[in-house]
Amino acid sequence: MNYVSKQNIDKKMQLVCPAGNLPALKIAVDNGADAVYIGFKDDTNARHFAGLNFNEKRTREGINYAHSKGARVFLAINTYPQDSGWSRWQHAVDLAAKLNIDALIAADIGVLDYAATRWPDLRLHLSVQGSATNAESIRFYYENFSIQRVVLPRVLSLKQVKQVSESSPVPLEVFGFGSLCVMVEGRCLLSSYVTGQSPNTYGACSPASAVKWQDTNTGLQTRLNTVLIDKYKANEPAAYPTLCKGRFEVEHNTFYAIEEPTSLNTIALLPELQAMGIAAIKIEGRQRSPAYVKQVTQVWRAALDVCHDDSKNFQPKKEWLQTLHSVSEGRSTTLGAYHRPWQ
Amino acid sequence: MKPDKLSSIPKLSLGPIQYYWDRKTVIAFYKRIANSKIDIVYLGETVCSKRRLLRRDDWIDIANQLQQAGKEVVLSSMTLIEASSDLSALKTLCNDNSFMIEANDMAAVQQLSGRSFITGPSVNIYNSRSLQLLAKKGLKRWVLPVELSKFTLAEMQKEKPVHIQTEVLVYGRLPLAYSARCFTARAHNLPKDDCQYRCLDYPDGLMLATQEKEKFLILNGIQTQSVKTNNLISDLKELLTLQVDVLRISPPSTHCEKIIDIFYQCLHFEYSVDMANTELQSIMPPGGSCNGYWNDRNGMDWISASRDASAY
Numbered sequence: 001m002n003y004v005s006k007q008n009i010d011k012k013m014q015l016v017c018p019a020g021n022l023p024a025l026k027i028a029v030d031n032g033a034d035a036v037y038i039g040f041k042d043d044t045n046a047r048h049f050a051g052l053n054f055n056e057k058r059t060r061e062g063i064n065y066a067h068s069k070g071a072r073v074f075l076a077i078n079t080y081p082q083d084s085g086w087s088r089w090q091h092a093v094d095l096a097a098k099l100n101i102d103a104l105i106a107a108d109i110g111v112l113d114y115a116a117t118r119w120p121d122l123r124l125h126l127s128v129q130g131s132a133t134n135a136e137s138i139r140f141y142y143e144n145f146s147i148q149r150v151v152l153p154r155v156l157s158l159k160q161v162k163q164v165s166e167s168s169p170v171p172l173e174v175f176g177f178g179s180l181c182v183m184v185e186g187r188c189l190l191s192s193y194v195t196g197q198s199p200n201t202y203g204a205c206s207p208a209s210a211v212k213w214q215d216t217n218t219g220l221q222t223r224l225n226t227v228l229i230d231k232y233k234a235n236e237p238a239a240y241p242t243l244c245k246g247r248f249e250v251e252h253n254t255f256y257a258i259e260e261p262t263s264l265n266t267i268a269l270l271p272e273l274q275a276m277g278i279a280a281i282k283i284e285g286r287q288r289s290p291a292y293v294k295q296v297t298q299v300w301r302a303a304l305d306v307c308h309d310d311s312k313n314f315q316p317k318k319e320w321l322q323t324l325h326s327v328s329e330g331r332s333t334t335l336g337a338y339h340r341p342w343q
Numbered sequence: 344m345k346p347d348k349l350s351s352i353p354k355l356s357l358g359p360i361q362y363y364w365d366r367k368t369v370i371a372f373y374k375r376i377a378n379s380k381i382d383i384v385y386l387g388e389t390v391c392s393k394r395r396l397l398r399r400d401d402w403i404d405i406a407n408q409l410q411q412a413g414k415e416v417v418l419s420s421m422t423l424i425e426a427s428s429d430l431s432a433l434k435t436l437c438n439d440n441s442f443m444i445e446a447n448d449m450a451a452v453q454q455l456s457g458r459s460f461i462t463g464p465s466v467n468i469y470n471s472r473s474l475q476l477l478a479k480k481g482l483k484r485w486v487l488p489v490e491l492s493k494f495t496l497a498e499m500q501k502e503k504p505v506h507i508q509t510e511v512l513v514y515g516r517l518p519l520a521y522s523a524r525c526f527t528a529r530a531h532n533l534p535k536d537d538c539q540y541r542c543l544d545y546p547d548g549l550m551l552a553t554q555e556k557e558k559f560l561i562l563n564g565i566q567t568q569s570v571k572t573n574n575l576i577s578d579l580k581e582l583l584t585l586q587v588d589v590l591r592i593s594p595p596s597t598h599c600e601k602i603i604d605i606f607y608q609c610l611h612f613e614y615s616v617d618m619a620n621t622e623l624q625s626i627m628p629p630g631g632s633c634n635g636y637w638n639d640r641n642g643m644d645w646i647s648a649s650r651d652a653s654a655y
Contacts, residue, residue, distance in 0.1 A: 080469035082491065083498035110472030131467075134424045136433070136450035143453075144476075155523035160425050183520040183567070184423060187465055189490045190519050190560075193569055193642035196635075198490060200467065225641065228553040244520075248559065249552045250530045257551055257562070258526060337523040343535040 012308050013273065014280040016074065016173060017297050020052040024290040025062045029071045031294055032301030036066060037074040037105060039203075039286065043085070044092040045076040046129055047286040048203030059099055072102035078127035080108045080186075080200045090114060097122045105151070106130075107186055109144075116145040125149040125173070129199065131186035133160075135167035142169045149173055149279060153185045154264060158338045162276050171279030177296060178284020179329055180264040180336050182244050190243045194224045206242045213238070222246070239330060261330035266338055267303055267320065271311040292327050299323050352610050353582065355603060356383035356510060358593040359419040359445075361518065362563055363542035366396045372599070373405045377412035379600045380607040383589060384409050387419040387436075389447055389463070391525070391564040392429050393538065399435070406442055419445040422465045423521045423565065443483070456480040464489050464512060465521070471502035484508035486591065489517050489573065492639035493581055500585055508588035514576070514602060515593025516548070516561055516628070517569040517642060526562040538564075546596035547628050558630045570630035571643055576620050578637055579609055598626040 017033035019025035028036045039045030041053040054062060059075070066073045075096045081089040089111055096104050097119040104122055106112050107129035115122055126132055126141045128151040141147045151173045152161065165172055181188070185199070192198035195210040212223040221231040222241035229246035232238045239245065239261040248257045264284070266273070273281070281304065283296055299320045307314045325331060337343055357376060360369065376384060386402050386409075388394050397405075406416045420433055430450065437444060437454035446452045447463040461484045468474050468485050477485070487496055489512055500509065527549050528538040548561035548568060561568040572595075575582065582590065590610075592602055605622055608614040624632065635644030 080467055082495045083470050083502065084495070086470055086472070108467065108469060108473060109476055110470045113472055113476050130449075132449065134430055134448075134450050136430055136453050137424070137448060140449045140453035140456075155423070156425055157523070163427050182524060183522045186467060187422075188520040189517070189642065190567065192490045192636070193517070193519055196639075196641040200469070201490060227557065227559065228555045231554055247554065249554060249556070250549060250562065253530070254554060257530060258522075258567070259524075340536065341534055343523045343525065 011279070013270075013278055013304055015297070015300050015304055016280050016282045017293060017300075018178075018283055018286040018288070019062070019293060020047065020049075020286040020288070021290070022054070022058050022062055022065075024286075024293045025073070026065055027290045027294045028297050029066050029069050031297040033071055033297050035072040035074055035102065035280070036062070037076055037282075037286070038062060039076045040092050040095070042088060042092070043201075043203045044079055044081075044089050046078050046127070046199050046203045047076075048079070049208070049287050052287060056095060056099070059095075059101075063099060063101065074103040074105050074125065075101045076105040076127060077111060078105050078107045078129045079203045080129075081111065082201070086110075093119070093122075103149070109141075112141065112145040112147070123148055125151060127151055127186075128153050128175070129186040131184050133164075133184065135164050135169070138164070138168050138170060151175075151282060154181050155184050155337045157340045157343065158269060158272060159340075161273075161278075161338070165276040165278065171277070173280040173282050174266070174273060174278055175264055176266050176281035176283055176300060177324060178263055180259065180262060180334065182259040182336075188244075194227050194243060206240070211241055245329075260332070262332045262334050263324075263328035263330075264336045265321075265324055265328070265333035266335060267300070267316045267324065269335070269338060270303060270307040271314045274307055274311055288327075295323050295327055351586075353587055354382035354415075354589045355380065355606055355610070356589050356591045357381050357385065357599075357603070358512070358515065358591050359385045359387055359389045360594055361390055361516075361566065361568070362546055362548055362596065363391070363394045363396075363540065364546055364596065365543060366401070368546075369397055370401075370405065372594075373409060375600055377409055377414065379603045381414065381592075381603050383415040383417065385417045385419045385445055385463075389419045389422050390521075390566045391542070392421060392426070392432065393540070394542065394564075403441075415443075417443045417445050417461060419463060420447050420451040422447040422463070422518075423523075424448050424450050425523065445486075452477065452480065459483040461510075462486060464518060469495075471499050474499060474503055474507065478504040478507050482507060484510055484589065486510045486512065489519075490636050490642060493578070493585065493637050494639055496587075497585055509586075510589035510591055511575070511582060511587050512573055512593060513578075513582065513590040514574055514606065514623075515572060515591075515595070516630075517571075517573045517633075517636070518566060519560070519569055519642075520567040522565050522567070525565050526567065527564050530562060550629070569633065569643065571633035571645075572627050572630065573634065573636070574620075574623060574627070574632035575634055575637055576606070576609065576623055577616055577647075578634060579616060595628050597628075601626060
């Protein structure tokens with residue numbers, strides 16, 4: 001069943017970069033992205049932030065620009081519509097198909113079913129929001145919607161990624177760098193529990209509209225609605241109050257009970273990922289600036305090229321790591337779940 | 344409540360135990376449940392594959408005993424399936440046709456396609472097209488994902504295939520997230536691979552509070568739950584109006600039979616929902632009630648207005 005991934009072993013891993021607007025897309029393409037992924041300006045995608053994303057005209061311009069330079073554009077319609085909003089998701093799929101997007105990244109089985117039925121020639125990737133953590137789950141999406149790639153959730157160890165790669169009917173895309181979800185994507189409701197809006201329903205986690213930064217006598221406090229997420233001493237750098245990255249109390253200890261503010265960085269694992277036949281490395285961060293996209297794309301382009309040419313002697317270069325650290329959440333990085341002791 | 348108003352009275356179900364209880368406790372618990380008013384019992388470990396004090400044969404024994412006591416028995420599958428060993432266990436579960444299976448991951452849906460199955464709350468069925476697709480695969484009953492509201496359910500009930508039954512979690516802490524990381528082990532500075540089964544010390548999970556001492560979440564191994572108990576006792580009338588077929592209770596470590604009894608009394612006899620709610624509050628685990636998701640609000644909110652609508 002794993003003929004596709006095996007065929008892929010001799011191919012070069014592709015670099016898939018984020019773009020929240022047209023300048024970021026152009027910068028990603030100019031700096032060596034093989035593909036750029038984007039979203040429309042509404043809740044049909046999981047980075048539904050004010051001032052971000054693409055309307056029809058910008059999408060067309062982005063596709064033309066990428067294609068003129070030999071790069072591809074993927075579009076994420078990866079939230080879960082409810083019946084009241086269904087027509088918005090259907091319209092988004094229709095528009096994506098009419099714009100000749102290179103691949104649609106989707107999660108909801110209703111959306112995938114619609115896309116596969118209405119637009120049989122449209123290439124489908126399963127979004128990380130689809131929560132497919134094993135080959136049997138992937139097989140469901142492959143047999144029912146002919147998906148051609150899966151983006152794996154950031155919860156598998158390297159050994160588990162290898163197991164999935166050996167039995168998956170389609171090639172895998174894994175996260176290489178960026179903000180780290182500790183929870184299985186598509187199955188985390190922490191945000192809607194506090195704010196009413198979740199990645200699944202609204203395309204945002206810990207949405208800015210619920211965030212409160214409060215200066216108090218004892219220092220800065222961050223809240224989501226009324227819930228205290230963290231508090232900081234005078235000179236302590238404050239982080240955006242993503243719900244799972246605050247300090248909480250468990251049995252009288254106050255600590256990052258779920259996860260520290262940190263970014264995923266798997267650059268040291270590239271030779272192993274390449275040997276497994278992973279099809280593509282995904283960079284997180286459609287909400288980040290074009291400057292971030294430029295720096296991260298440059299580093300990962302260089303790393304993928306070096307690894308491809310001589311994976312046995314591959315060592316992440318010091319300047320790559322410095323650059324990645326400088327744009328990381330909390331100025332720190334982790335191998336996350338890939339590294340078993342993290343779990 | 345007045346049964347004569349109702350076209351049909353929903354059944355009561357008991358969801359799978361979410362926590363790690365020792366073997367004796369589990370066996371004794373289901374002996375008591377066999378004598379309760381519950382109609383349907385979901386069995387098995389759904390959270391962590393390391394929790395193995397009860398083996399497959401033990402679960403089958405319990406299933407047989409409950410079936411003999413007249414209960415409908417469903418075996419629940421794991422929610423997060425990562426390792427090859429998880430997948431083998433799933434295949435063993437799904438290859439046995441003796442009991443109905445609750446799929447908690449698409450891997451189980453894939454395994455069960457072509458025969459009757461149920462989906463649990465972690466299978467994302469957010470719209471009618473998804474429900475119709477799974478109906479073609481053999482779906483018999485689905486549990487409403489917990490973050491969806493009565494408004495979404497109302498729309499889906501209109502469109503759903505006639506033979507599909509709908510189940511809603513009406514009582515219990517909400518399953519909010521799953522991770523590769525074990526938060527109980529982390530709280531004890533232990534690696535997941537040497538967790539020392541600390542979950543056994545927390546029969547209702549490990550409390551997480553904010554730095555203002557506000558009780559907030561429950562750490563339960565790799566699962567995170569709400570500290571508040573999702574309590575739809577005051578929303579029973581709406582659940583009946585929406586023709587929900589099964590009402591699910593997620594078992595706490597104490598007072599479970601009492602909770603079942605309170606819901607049963609409300610469904611079958613003249614029993615005031617206000618009184619029932621007062622009784623439930625007196626035996627509820629710390630944290631209090633919420634019904635925000637059902638009312639299309641923040642999940643942790645408690646909307647007392649809906650109580651007035653259903654008090655009759």
